[in-house]
Amino acid sequence: MAHILHLDSSPRGDRSISRTLTKEFITDWKATYPKDTVTYRDLGHYPVPAVDEPWIAASFTPAESRTTELAVAIKTSDELIDEFLAADHYVFGVPMFNFSIPSTLKAYIDQILRVNRTFVVNNDGYEGLAKDKKMLIITARGGTFQNGTPFAQYDFQEPYLRTAFSFIGITDITFIHADNLAAGDEVRQQSLTAARAAIEKVVATW
Template sequence: MVNILHIDSSPRTERSHSRELSKQFISAWKAGHPEDVIAYRDLGHHPVPHVDEPWIAAAFSPPESHTPELAEAIQISDDLVDEFLAADRYVFGVPMYNFNVPSTFKAYIDQIVRPNRTFAVDAQGSYKGLVEGKKAVFITARGGDFSATSPLVAYDFQEPYLRAIFAFIGVTDILFINANSLDEGDDSRTQSLSQARAVIQDLITQW
């Protein structure tokens, strides 16, 4: 049995391509693996708080030293980290906003990238990811063409950032399904979504 954490981050509902594609992935996966457990979090409609000063004080101090205020400030983060670590695999639906991730997803990342929970620093100042043996799939929706041969690829700060920050905490087995050119006309959108759906179906048998 595999535990999967499925997260959507688009504020849109029916018109969200990232939601549609991540839902397709999860539905196909459940059909072939009915024994697996799926946890779902909707950051687009139920965002998590941004990091604030009490959070920082709590995250960088021993739990036994926390005042009630600091314990309360870090509680949501603790819950999110526990949920994240309990999963074996992750499926993320992430639209591209201004060449990167939505603020809802960035806030989530800031909550789970935690010293001594998801990464550590040794005596020499070297960083080590503590999240090991996990797999992640990022399903992205992009208005323009940010594929490898496009002039816009230099503006893709989404995939490089996600690869870097998740590798930082130890998640290096990462796959991307990028639906590009969704705002470039009906034909481009239809072709891109069809390609993404085909990749999803192929991936289900291999992941």
């Protein structure tokens, strides 16, 4: 039995393609594996705070030495990390914004990539603590950044997310890109059909 963290980061509601597709994935998944459980986090509508100076001080202070002020400053991060580490699988919906990710998702990543919680520093360098996890990231993009296309070098979304999550130990990451969404109805429909086929495949093989 697996536990999934389903997270959306689009500020849009029903019109959001990334939300629509993560929802479809979760619906298919639950129908296929009814015993699996899901926690939902909506960063697009309920953003988490940016890290601030007390947060930084608290993150480098051992838990037993923190003042009440520092414990309060790091509480949200602790809760987000507990929720994150409790999952075996992750299903994230991520719009491309300005070649990268929405700032709400960046704020979340800043909250959960934390020394001695999701990674440690040891003699070999850094070691991620989120082991034996699988991640599916469904992106929505107005254009396309596939290899061999003119804007391939502008993709700071997939490389960044791969780097950030592999840093904490998650190396099994699948991307499904619903791209070319602004390229006209026909191309958009083709892209959505391909994304849905890729979703079905992940549900069947993950």
